[in-house]
Amino acid sequence: MLKFILRRTLIMIPQLFLLSLIVFVLAKAMPGDAITGAFAGDPNATEERKEELREKFGLNDPWYEQYGRWIGNAVQGDFGSSYMYKQPVTTLLAGKVGNTVLLALFTLIITYIIAIPLGIVAGRWTDTWADKLIVTYNYFSFATPLFVFSLLMLFLFSFILGWFPIGGSVDIKIEEGTWDYIVSKMEHLFLPVMSGALLATFGTIQYLRNDIIDTKLKDFVKTARAKGVPERKVYTKHILRNSLLPIAAFLGYEIAGLIGGSIFIESIFSYPGLGQLFLTSIGARDFTVVTALVMILGTATIIGTMLSDIILSIVDPRIRVE
Amino acid sequence: MVKKKLMMLVSLMLVLSVFLAACSKDKEKVEGVEKEKPDSEKIEEVENTEELSFPVDVSNKDAVLEDGELVYALVTDDPFKGTLSPVFYDDTHDATILSFFSESLLAGDGDYLITNDGAATYDISNENKTITIKIKDGVKWHDGEPVKASDLLYAYEIIGHPDYTASGYVFPTNNISGMTAYHEGKADTISGITVSDDDRTIAITFEAPSPSILSGVATDPVPRHYLGDVTKGEITIEEIEGSDKIRTKPIGFGPYKVKKVIPGEAVQYERFDDYWRGKPNLKSIVLKVVNSATILEALKKGEVDIAGFPTDQYLNAKDVDQFELLGKIGFTYTYIGFNLGEWDKKNKTSIMNPKSKSADKRIRQAMWHAMNNEVVGKEMYHGLRVPATTLIPPALGFHDAENKGRSFDPEKAKELLDEAGLIDVNNDGFREDADGNELIINFLSMSGGEVAEPLAKWYMQNWNDVGLKVQLLDGRLHEMQAFYDMIDTDRPDIDIFMGAWVAGTDPDPSDIYGRESFNNFSRYTSEKNDELLKAGTSEKAFDVEYRRDIYNQWQEMMVEEVSLAPTLYRHDLKAVNKRVTNYSIDPGSPNSDIWMWGVTK
Numbered sequence: 011m012l013k014f015i016l017r018r019t020l021i022m023i024p025q026l027f028l029l030s031l032i033v034f035v036l037a038k039a040m041p042g043d044a045i046t047g048a049f050a051g052d053p054n055a056t057e058e059r060k061e062e063l064r065e066k067f068g069l070n071d072p073w074y075e076q077y078g079r080w081i082g083n084a085v086q087g088d089f090g091s092s093y094m095y096k097q098p099v100t101t102l103l104a105g106k107v108g109n110t111v112l113l114a115l116f117t118l119i120i121t122y123i124i125a126i127p128l129g130i131v132a133g134r135w136t137d138t139w140a141d142k143l144i145v146t147y148n149y150f151s152f153a154t155p156l157f158v159f160s161l162l163m164l165f166l167f168s169f170i171l172g173w174f175p176i177g178g179s180v181d182i183k184i185e186e187g188t189w190d191y192i193v194s195k196m197e198h199l200f201l202p203v204m205s206g207a208l209l210a211t212f213g214t215i216q217y218l219r220n221d222i223i224d225t226k227l228k229d230f231v232k233t234a235r236a237k238g239v240p241e242r243k244v245y246t247k248h249i250l251r252n253s254l255l256p257i258a259a260f261l262g263y264e265i266a267g268l269i270g271g272s273i274f275i276e277s278i279f280s281y282p283g284l285g286q287l288f289l290t291s292i293g294a295r296d297f298t299v300v301t302a303l304v305m306i307l308g309t310a311t312i313i314g315t316m317l318s319d320i321i322l323s324i325v326d327p328r329i330r331v332e
Numbered sequence: 333m334v335k336k337k338l339m340m341l342v343s344l345m346l347v348l349s350v351f352l353a354a355c356s357k358d359k360e361k362v363e364g365v366e367k368e369k370p371d372s373e374k375i376e377e378v379e380n381t382e383e384l385s386f387p388v389d390v391s392n393k394d395a396v397l398e399d400g401e402l403v404y405a406l407v408t409d410d411p412f413k414g415t416l417s418p419v420f421y422d423d424t425h426d427a428t429i430l431s432f433f434s435e436s437l438l439a440g441d442g443d444y445l446i447t448n449d450g451a452a453t454y455d456i457s458n459e460n461k462t463i464t465i466k467i468k469d470g471v472k473w474h475d476g477e478p479v480k481a482s483d484l485l486y487a488y489e490i491i492g493h494p495d496y497t498a499s500g501y502v503f504p505t506n507n508i509s510g511m512t513a514y515h516e517g518k519a520d521t522i523s524g525i526t527v528s529d530d531d532r533t534i535a536i537t538f539e540a541p542s543p544s545i546l547s548g549v550a551t552d553p554v555p556r557h558y559l560g561d562v563t564k565g566e567i568t569i570e571e572i573e574g575s576d577k578i579r580t581k582p583i584g585f586g587p588y589k590v591k592k593v594i595p596g597e598a599v600q601y602e603r604f605d606d607y608w609r610g611k612p613n614l615k616s617i618v619l620k621v622v623n624s625a626t627i628l629e630a631l632k633k634g635e636v637d638i639a640g641f642p643t644d645q646y647l648n649a650k651d652v653d654q655f656e657l658l659g660k661i662g663f664t665y666t667y668i669g670f671n672l673g674e675w676d677k678k679n680k681t682s683i684m685n686p687k688s689k690s691a692d693k694r695i696r697q698a699m700w701h702a703m704n705n706e707v708v709g710k711e712m713y714h715g716l717r718v719p720a721t722t723l724i725p726p727a728l729g730f731h732d733a734e735n736k737g738r739s740f741d742p743e744k745a746k747e748l749l750d751e752a753g754l755i756d757v758n759n760d761g762f763r764e765d766a767d768g769n770e771l772i773i774n775f776l777s778m779s780g781g782e783v784a785e786p787l788a789k790w791y792m793q794n795w796n797d798v799g800l801k802v803q804l805l806d807g808r809l810h811e812m813q814a815f816y817d818m819i820d821t822d823r824p825d826i827d828i829f830m831g832a833w834v835a836g837t838d839p840d841p842s843d844i845y846g847r848e849s850f851n852n853f854s855r856y857t858s859e860k861n862d863e864l865l866k867a868g869t870s871e872k873a874f875d876v877e878y879r880r881d882i883y884n885q886w887q888e889m890m891v892e893e894v895s896l897a898p899t900l901y902r903h904d905l906k907a908v909n910k911r912v913t914n915y916s917i918d919p920g921s922p923n924s925d926i927w928m929w930g931v932t933k
Contacts, residue, residue: 057680093497176626182598281597286411
């Protein structure tokens with residue numbers, strides 16, 4: 011197992027290196043740069059000043075020199091400075107990554123809490139009214155755009171019922187470190203998490219349901235039944251263990267997707283996180299932030315898939331056979 | 333069972349239709365516009381409603397509640413940047429956050445000209461080259477230290493510093509004597525700035541006299557004792573930029589102190605009891621970011637007291653009881669620019685090209701006359717945008733209200749084009765150029781927002797109607813960065829382009845229209861233009877009436893020459909809860925000063 015993890019980690023290095031190269035080249039190929047956008051429509055900006063700044067930030071150098079400089083610093087943990095935010099990228103991201111991870115983590119947990127039981131019920135009691143209800147919900151969540159759903163949740167629970175705050179990550183008037191502070195954070199998290207989780211369940215439910223239906227007919231299940239294993243045990247011990255495989259395999263992608271895919275949620279709930287930062291920095295050609303973020307997402311994906319593989323090898327002994 | 337199923341389906345449909353209704357409301361409007369727009373015959377159907385006008389002061393005149401609290405919304409879909417220093421910020425949202433706790437030493441009047449009513453007084457001497465600023469007694473930083481003249485000097489030392497990269501290094505700051513040498517690292521001090529021994533008075537001498545000083549001189553001090561001194565090597569520019577002292581714990585000398593910042597999300601202010609004007613009315617203010625999709629509901633619910641209001645939701649907000657809308661025409665104007673030449677990089681000057689497709693000014697005049705901006709303003713912007721007349725927007729005192737610009741007049745446009753020799757020779761419905769060759773005008777327009785595309789198509793249709801064949805450059809709209817990249821690099825096949833300028837408080841237009849300004853994207857030049865722009869900033873122009881006359885002449889000339897055709901001015905709206913009092917968006921009103929703002933409930 012250790013060898014497996016070590017090998018995967020070593021493979022990560024060239025993968026990340028390649029990723030950084032591609033991202034860097036693509037970012038540079040976009041029209042305009044941080045200076046163009048920052049001074050667009052500003053009559054005060056003279057051409058000399060813009061050139062002076064480009065020179066200062068090394069934006070006039072050929073891309074390979076810029077890349078060399080960047081990767082040299084990045085290896086030492088210095089991802090440069092954001093032009094737009096005027097602070098080191100690491101500081102900038104550190105302030106937001108916490109919010110995003112919190113959001114992603116809770117969304118993931120709630121998604122599974124909802125999806126796994128529903129998937130099992132739908133798979134075990136196929137074609138009952140419960141199954142049909144779940145499948146309907148599934149189609150519904152699959153088809154509903156996230157931003158519409160979030161707005162509706164916000165409208166209903168914040169504006170009409172007034173149960174939850176309209177946005178932000180915490181009430182500014184509450185002192186840090188108190189119990190109220192944690193409660194306030196949770197209150198602010200609830201709607202964004204529920205909006206994300208209720209719609210994110212469809213993949214898990216669908217896979218689980220289909221897999222259980224498939225597995226039900228497999229020979230080893232018949233054998234188990236034939237030798238008199240009680241029905242409940244057939245499901246928990248024999249079917250579920252097999253059917254959870256694809257879910258485990260998806261976990262890694264799920265994590266990466268949640269970190270990058272929370273743009274709408276973050277924007278609608280005015281919740282400052284990485285997703286929003288990603289969009290704004292692409293628009294502003296804030297290259298240092300864009301590359302750093304892609305690297306983070308890339309790393310999250312790679313680690314996520316590794317995680318999936320590890321989980322798979324635990325639940326499925328066949329994978330461990332080399 | 334069947335019945336049950338049906339019921340479920342019905343209820344599902346109901347839920348769905350609520351969704352659809354919720355999201356289609358705004359869209360419908362835009363789609364409707366898109367369909368209607370290119371049909372010029374609809375013009376007659378546009379109602380001749382009165383032009384919109386909004387109050388600039390709140391109607392609530394009740395007594396101010398002691399120790400009230402107010403919530404101010406920053407309406408944006410992105411977190412704010414949070415560079416909270418008057419010399420380092422670049423962004424309008426940060427500017428708003430700053431305005432509560434930081435001010436300029438010299439106050440401005442309704443025309444944005446400096447006055448003696450602020451925390452300092454001024455005097456101009458030395459043939460109008462030197463401004464002497466004297467800080468009044470009792471002006472204190474939030475930490476209790478007095479605001480010193482050397483703190484203002486510090487602002488200039490940072491802005492001029494070779495490592496400084498924010499947007500403060502502009503005219504007239506870069507015109508201070510000795511600033512260039514300091515900026516290039518050749519001098520340790522700025523020779524044109526002297527501070528008196530008692531540290532209350534600062535004298536700033538400029539290379540040349542210019543009335544722009546009266547509106548453009550930077551007087552925002554920076555707390556040297558709090559941030560640390562860059563000139564003594566205590567801290568670097570980069571360290572200040574990243575420092576908590578300008579991000580989460582900034583200080584100023586304005587009416588409210590920053591108590592707490594949640595980066596990108598919210599700021600909490602509390603009253604500064606030692607404010608130099610007196611005790612501010614409110615006990616505390618919370619400023620928070622609110623998404624534009626939810627601002628209307630937040631206002632209705634009273635969760636927010638003051639908010640900049642998005643144009644596209646105006647129709648839903650007109651008759652709401654909880655708040656009132658204040659508005660005035662802002663500094664921004666949209667324009668159609670003509671590619672009349674190119675930028676000579678070596679000599680840093682614009683050169684006109686007599687072969688340009690719109691080199692004949694009658695063509696440019698005709699294209700302005702052909703645009704029906706009234707319909708655009710009324711239909712696409714609900715009347716919140718109005719046809720623009722001159723290149724100095726009405727927010728500035730130097731706008732010539734008498735000058736009506738060029739109104740929508742397709743017949744006049746056709747006449748002008750006929751005169752210019754653009755005749756449809758081959759009867760394909762479009763005019764050929766003066767030599768009888770086919771004329772296709774390439775139009776560069778920016779994407780972004782739902783209106784961008786219908787707007788571009790509407791203008792193209794307007795020009796088609798007078799016989800000009802206009803097509804989108806590359807057949808599509810271009811994203812903002814690509815747009816400015818193409819403009820900056822002078823892409824030769826651009827013939828006309830649509831952009832927007834935000835005018836500064838200084839009326840001098842030479843930064844956009846001067847011969848040697850790169851921002852003169854049209855590359856229009858003329859002797860008369862040079863002459864007027866120079867006269868407008870000459871020593872004689874310290875006389876406001878003289879200056880006004882010069883700028884009236886310049887606006888007149890530009891309506892004749894049309895280097896850019898201004899299209900629309902914008903109403904900027906503020907939604908204000910009815911419990912707010914002493915609030916005004918008129919820069920000349922004392923209630924525009926934040927310390928006066930109050931609530932009555």
